[in-house]
Amino acid sequence: MSEVQHTTFTIERDLPGSPRHAFRFWAEKALKRRWTDCHPDWTVLEDRFDFSPGGEEAVRWRTAEGIEQTFTARYLDIVAGRRIIYAFEMSSAGARVSASLATVEFRPGGMGTKMLYTEQMAFLGGAEAMRMRIAGTGTGFDRLADVVAMDGAGVH
């Protein structure tokens, strides 16, 4: 099996409010944590946030099961109200699962802002971590969905 696999995916969102306003929810720590905190049962071990070109954001958690998870990002390009580009890694139990380049673009439109999130990911596996992570989440059937998708599309 290849060591590194690459993929790209995008998510588009209509957001209520101007691009300038939407941007603040990425740029200001208190506002960003309003929507990035999603696991009330996880303990936050570290939470650094330096939103500037070259600045680092680093969050480390301990899950309810006692597994340590990390998200470490470096901001590469910031254009207020328009664009954010950052590189980041995610690890689970000490094994790096993926390293990505994320581009977030804000444009006027829709309910106020059209936000486009593009992630270019290098998937590293972290075999043990992955096994733990996806254990018991019905992965067998997820893979079946993959089979269907692959048969239908061939390429995505």
Add this chain to the structure above:
Amino acid sequence: MQDAQPLDRLFQALADPGRRGMVEQLSRGPATVKELAGPANMRLPSALKHLRVLEEGGVVASRKVGRTRTYAMRPQALAPMRAWMREREAALDAAFDRLAQAMAAMPEEDER
């Protein structure tokens, strides 16, 4: 849309609880016919028959080395990445829902 035939074969392959058990086992890693027959409580010829259905359904692939036939989930190489990508997309979708809610709860007019 997708070709219906592979889907028919796929669902047929999954219509049996014994075969679904084999799929669950294979999603944790490749296994030989013998290793699959045991937990499924099947005799070897019966296990082989079920595995053939799964293989025709495109769910699994097999490889024979010497006298041993080993079965594995078919898109083995890409499946973990796809699973991870799906998990990431789901997490981001949920996060962006919360972002939209947070923005709606704090409209621009209310700022200092």
